[in-house]
Amino acid sequence: MLFNSLPFILFYIIVTIAYFKLPYKFRWILLLAASCYFYMAFVPIYILILGFTIVIDYYAGIYLEKITDHRKRRRFLVMSLVANIGVLAVFKYYNFIAFNINELFDVSGHKAPLAYLKILLPIGLSFHTFQAMSYTLEVYRGNQKAEQHFGIYALYVMFYPQLVAGPIERPQNVLHQFHEEHDYDFENLKAGLMQMATGFFKKVVIADRIAILVDGAYAHPQTQSGSSLCVAALFYGFQIYCDFSGYSDIALGAARTMGYNLMINFDRPFISTSVTEFWRRWHISLSTWFNDYLFTPIMIARRNWGKNAVVFALIVTFGISGLWHGAGWTFVIFGLLHGIAMVYEFKTKKFRKKLSKSWPHWLYNNLSIVITYLFACVTWIFFRSPYVHEAFYILSKIAHMNPFGPAAFAMNTPEIFFSIGLIVLLCIKEKYWLTIPTKNTFWFFVIFILMMCTCYLFGVFNNKQFIYFQF
Amino acid sequence: MRKALGYIVLMLTLAAFIISSVDDLTRIPAQAKYASKSWWGSDKYNHGDLYGMSYLPQFKATPHGQVVPNKAACEGTTRNLHVYAVSDSYTWDVFRYPANLCGASESGYAASNFFDQLPVRFDPTARNIIVIEANERNVLNVLNNVEYLNKAIHVLRPGEDTVLLETAGRRKRNFHFNFNMKDADANFEFNLWDYRFLTPIKEFKAWITYKWFNRTAPDVVVSPDKKYLFYNTTVDSTLHESSFKKVNDAQVNEVVSNLNKVYDNYKHQGFDEVYLAIIPNPVSVLCPNLNGMTYNHIIQRVQDNPNLKMRVFDSYHLFNNSPDKDKIYSHSDTHWTLFGERVWLDAFNKEMARENIK
Numbered sequence: 096m097l098f099n100s101l102p103f104i105l106f107y108i109i110v111t112i113a114y115f116k117l118p119y120k121f122r123w124i125l126l127l128a129a130s131c132y133f134y135m136a137f138v139p140i141y142i143l144i145l146g147f148t149i150v151i152d153y154y155a156g157i158y159l160e161k162i163t164d165h166r167k168r169r170r171f172l173v174m175s176l177v178a179n180i181g182v183l184a185v186f187k188y189y190n191f192i193a194f195n196i197n198e199l200f201d202v203s204g205h206k207a208p209l210a211y212l213k214i215l216l217p218i219g220l221s222f223h224t225f226q227a228m229s230y231t232l233e234v235y236r237g238n239q240k241a242e243q244h245f246g247i248y249a250l251y252v253m254f255y256p257q258l259v260a261g262p263i264e265r266p267q268n269v270l271h272q273f274h275e276e277h278d279y280d281f282e283n284l285k286a287g288l289m290q291m292a293t294g295f296f297k298k299v300v301i302a303d304r305i306a307i308l309v310d311g312a313y314a315h316p317q318t319q320s321g322s323s324l325c326v327a328a329l330f331y332g333f334q335i336y337c338d339f340s341g342y343s344d345i346a347l348g349a350a351r352t353m354g355y356n357l358m359i360n361f362d363r364p365f366i367s368t369s370v371t372e373f374w375r376r377w378h379i380s381l382s383t384w385f386n387d388y389l390f391t392p393i394m395i396a397r398r399n400w401g402k403n404a405v406v407f408a409l410i411v412t413f414g415i416s417g418l419w420h421g422a423g424w425t426f427v428i429f430g431l432l433h434g435i436a437m438v439y440e441f442k443t444k445k446f447r448k449k450l451s452k453s454w455p456h457w458l459y460n461n462l463s464i465v466i467t468y469l470f471a472c473v474t475w476i477f478f479r480s481p482y483v484h485e486a487f488y489i490l491s492k493i494a495h496m497n498p499f500g501p502a503a504f505a506m507n508t509p510e511i512f513f514s515i516g517l518i519v520l521l522c523i524k525e526k527y528w529l530t531i532p533t534k535n536t537f538w539f540f541v542i543f544i545l546m547m548c549t550c551y552l553f554g555v556f557n558n559k560q561f562i563y564f565q566f
Numbered sequence: 567m568r569k570a571l572g573y574i575v576l577m578l579t580l581a582a583f584i585i586s587s588v589d590d591l592t593r594i595p596a597q598a599k600y601a602s603k604s605w606w607g608s609d610k611y612n613h614g615d616l617y618g619m620s621y622l623p624q625f626k627a628t629p630h631g632q633v634v635p636n637k638a639a640c641e642g643t644t645r646n647l648h649v650y651a652v653s654d655s656y657t658w659d660v661f662r663y664p665a666n667l668c669g670a671s672e673s674g675y676a677a678s679n680f681f682d683q684l685p686v687r688f689d690p691t692a693r694n695i696i697v698i699e700a701n702e703r704n705v706l707n708v709l710n711n712v713e714y715l716n717k718a719i720h721v722l723r724p725g726e727d728t729v730l731l732e733t734a735g736r737r738k739r740n741f742h743f744n745f746n747m748k749d750a751d752a753n754f755e756f757n758l759w760d761y762r763f764l765t766p767i768k769e770f771k772a773w774i775t776y777k778w779f780n781r782t783a784p785d786v787v788v789s790p791d792k793k794y795l796f797y798n799t800t801v802d803s804t805l806h807e808s809s810f811k812k813v814n815d816a817q818v819n820e821v822v823s824n825l826n827k828v829y830d831n832y833k834h835q836g837f838d839e840v841y842l843a844i845i846p847n848p849v850s851v852l853c854p855n856l857n858g859m860t861y862n863h864i865i866q867r868v869q870d871n872p873n874l875k876m877r878v879f880d881s882y883h884l885f886n887n888s889p890d891k892d893k894i895y896s897h898s899d900t901h902w903t904l905f906g907e908r909v910w911l912d913a914f915n916k917e918m919a920r921e922n923i924k
Contacts, residue, residue, distance in 0.1 A: 101754040105583045112576040139745050307781075510779040552771050557784060 096136040098345045099298050099556075106133065107349055110255075114353050119276045123246050126273075130255040134218075137259075141217040144182055145253065151178040152227045153248045156234045160241035168235065175231040179224045186217055191422035219259030221419055225384055227252050230266045232388055239266045247273045254355075256346040260339070262360040262380035269357065277354025285533040287352030292546040293531060294344030299554035301517050302337035304510070305330045307555065311505025313479055316489050321496020323503055324489050326511075328472050331479055333518050336364065339378070363525045368463035370436040373471060381419070385412050405441055410434045420478070425486060429477040436470060586753040587744045596756065605763040608756070614898030616795040619785040621768040622776060625795050625898035633659050633666070633907045640668035640915060647921060648672040648692045652718040653699040654679050654708075656845045656901055660911055661697070668915040676718040678708050688721045688836060695921060696832050698825070698876065699843040701900075702850060703800050703807035705864055709821050709844075715828045721835055789853055793892075796856075797900045800847040803859055809850040810859040818864065822871045829875040839921065842876040843914070844868065845902075848895035851885045884913050 096103050110129045117125055135142050155175035162168050184192075190211050197207035230251065233239035242248040251270050257263075312319050312327030319327075343360040350357045360380050367373035374382045390412040397404035410431065417430015440447070451459045473490070480486035504511060524531075533539045585591045599608040610618035614627045647669040651661040654677070660666050661675040671692065676684035678700065688694065696719055700708045709715075744750035775781050782788060787796045803810040829840045844865045854861035865882040868874065885894050885906070894906035902910070 100751060101758055102583070102586070102750065105579050105586075105754070105758070108579045109576060109583060112572050112579075116572060116576065135745055507780045510781075513779070551767075552774060 096133055098342060099295065099303075102136075111349075111352055115279045123244075123250055123273060126255070127246055127250045127253065130250065130253040130258060133255040134253065134258055137218045138215060144186070144217055144220075145223060148179055148182055148224065148227050149249050149252050151175055152231050152252075153242070153245055155231050156241040156248070157243070159231065159234045172231060172235045176228060179228050183220060183224050185212075186214060186220055188418075188422045222261045222263055223252050223258060225263045225381075225419075226257075226261075229263065229384060229388065230270075233266050239270070242266075242270055244274075254350070256349040256355075257357055260342050260346070261378075262343060262346070262358050263384050264357060264380065269355070272355050275354075280354060282533070283354055284352050285536065285539045286530070287348040287350070289531050289533045289539065289543060290348030290351060291345050292348075292543055292550070294341040294346075294348060295550050295554075296546055297337035297341030297344065297521070299550055299556065301514070301521060302334050302341060303555040303557060304506075304517070304553075305334040305337070305514055308504050308506050308511070308514070309334050309479070313489075316485060316492065319492070320500055320502050321492040321494075322498055322500055325493045325496055326502065326504070328476050328489070328493065330514070331475050332365075332468060332472050333521070335475065335478075336361070337521070359529070362529065365468060365522065366464060366526070367467050368460055369440050369467060370433060370470060371440050373467055374433070374437070381416070385416050389415065402441075406438050409437050409441070413437065423481075424483050425477045425480055428483065428486075429474050432474045432477070582757055584743075586757045587750050588742065589744065589750075589753065592753040592757060599756075599760070605761065607762045608760045609762055609765045610756070610760055614795075614896055615900055616786050616797060616896075617898040620783040620795060621765070621772040622782060622786075622788075622795070623769040623773055626769075627896060627898045630904040633904060633911055640919060645669055645671040646692050647918060648686070648689060648694045649697065649918065650684060650686055650695070650719050651675040651697040651699055652678050652684075652715060653697065654701050654704065656701055657697075657699050657843075657910075659907070660914070666911065668918040669921065670918065678704070678714070678718065681714055681718075683718055683720050685720045685722050685726075690836065693839075693921060694837045695839045695841065695918075696837050697841045697843055697879070698828065699845065701845045702809065702847040702865055703797075705821060705844060705868065706806045706813070706817065709868075710824050712824045712827050715824075716831045719832070787856075789849075790856070794848065794852060794895065794897050795899075796849045796853075797847075800849050800900075801856060809847045809854070809861050809864075810856070811862060813862045813864050813867070815867075818867045818871060819873075821868050822874050825868075826873065826875045840876050841879050841917075842869070842874070843879040843881055845910075846882045846885055848900070848902075850882070851891055852895060879914060879917055881910060884910065 096106060106129070110125065113125055114122055131142060134145065152175050155171050158171045159168055162171065193209035193211055196209055200207050230239065230242075230248075234241050242251065247270070250273050251264075251266065252258075254264075254269070254273075309327045309331045312323050316324060340361040347357050347359070358380055360378060362376040362379065364373055364376040367376055390408050393408040393411055394404050397407055400407065411434075413430040413434025414427060415430070416433075417426045417428065420426045420429065476489050477483070477486045480489060506514070531542060585595075596608075599606065600611060601607070612618075612629055614625065617625045617627060645664070647667065649661065649664070649667050649670045650673065651657060653661060653675045658675055658677065661673050664670040664673040667673055672686075672689075674684050674686065676682045698709070698715065744753075772783070776788075782795075785798050787798050787801045788794075789796060799805050799807040800809055802808050803812075805811060825842060832840050846865055849856055850861055850865070869878045869880060869882070885891055888894060888909060890905070890909075894902055894909060896903050896906075
């Protein structure tokens, strides 16, 4: 079920009202049933995969807490991680691995040994798998008590607002909330609804509008001029931001109306002055996940390498982070480019600090913001392109473009300016308010109704899936 | 009070959700909504189906009535024809009543878009004719579906009960719940958003999007002279239904070969003649070179194929050579106008008059 659809709006109203009408002790049943339904609205059979990992991780958590023998505990942790990564490997990465092995055989003149699986990637697989893994890891580390209630644990993995595209929650933040009694709170309702409205606005008015131009350019890059592709690459950053942060806003808002607080996933990434800062503001739940469970453990394991440990950990973490996004070399390159940029920033930290002191602050700051955004746009070309060679083709066309030459777009000039206006509006809003304040009820209603009307009148309704659903 | 309001909203939304998730539950209020003239009725099909997809106010057409045949064309014919059609919505009105057809004492149709079956009692004393009618956009799918086409007109054996069969317009109810919300999306939109009192808002949105951004709903395309709406599937050259999709000779031969199988089947059952009537897409007649694209001429390539056994009723040349071809198709509908329907019916009746004499 897509958030930007009428079925979801009805579903949300039903679940939220029913939630407050039910006695506390039955609410987890409602939320779990609703979450199962929400997930099954995509491909019903894939609920079995979720069920499999939930059962494994639930028991792994209990045993991890019960058993004191270090080696046995480690074995249970590995079993749980293998189950989760195994599901990912089969459903997400098998065909990618098979393709690469087959290509190697092909190059060496041998027959391709591996057959391909004809399966559809379960929606949001990487999100709920990572969330499940964070539970067993935290129980193993002793930071979280094992959840004894199977239903509550299942709800932790399946809670519908964040089931298919995050935020990737930590058990410490969210598990205890499912045990708490949440009363109806008008302030929560207003804040949640406003955040949802903001999310809808970002998705249907900005992201899906910009997608018209971007999709048009990326569909046939051979027929596009360098300047058209350049504009599409610059716009894509805002498309993916509005698409993904729009989803997160709706998720956070929907949870908030029922009294649940999920972690924020975006914190104005476009004001980042470095790639390092960008990853502190972009997809926060994923970058902190990698920081906690991959980067830091690698650093600790290789601490005797000195500064090289950081370099190694950054490259490995970002290479895997790229692969997390999708089973393709384009995603690996996307991740590695970010890793390399962070290594560069790490190595030049002192030099850049010195440089910043010799330049006027505003100039250095704004220039850093622009360079960071342009760098992100270049890496998103790999993210958006279906093939590596196509990404390089687009980059070379942009590098050789005539900025004053003709450019054809899949939208007319007024709509391009309208889109730019929307982006400016978004940047102004983001600069001052991460979320729109809702304390004053009168202004809440005015702004909320205005946003909903704008969403309808200026929204692009083409049933476009959220970009991150594919991960 | 607030508690009661909560329950009322819950019940209403739950009812709307369930009704929208089940196709046949949605169909129950749908008939009343389409027929209603009041504020809660639907404007989706009243002013042209393409208008109902786009809500562009400049294409809001007034509904037209039923086709009336030119009685003079039928003068002197006796009624001994039984004419049965496998047809789409273009000709349902034509084949519904025998009175529309020269020399016909029996007529009926199987709706091909619903895979309906028409049960008929075969009368060897009459001249039995079958018409396989398809809109151009369905040539590659419907006309290739031999299995369906061969079963669409079902000759009843003595003692066989007609009531047991699915007949045109009377499909079996299917109350299954749509888990996949994409399938149910149209129902949700219809139940929640398709009311006459909301039409001005929809028209305003469509107007803004078209005037400012030169875009329409993705299902429709505005003709270059801005007089017609075309159905996008008939225009988008990547789709099988398009008049501009490249169709190779092997694909045409496959259609002809499949039609010959259908012909053989009905001839074997004792039918006297099997006609093929392909109704052109509006864009094929009105804008065959739309946006510099090239029309694939699939109708002529099927009809003129020397291996085709069926008798052809040539609608393409009838419309393309008509001095009034700009009046044949509706400006805001995938179908023809009443005028176009009459032109087709009169020409078809001339053909039936000839059959009647045989």
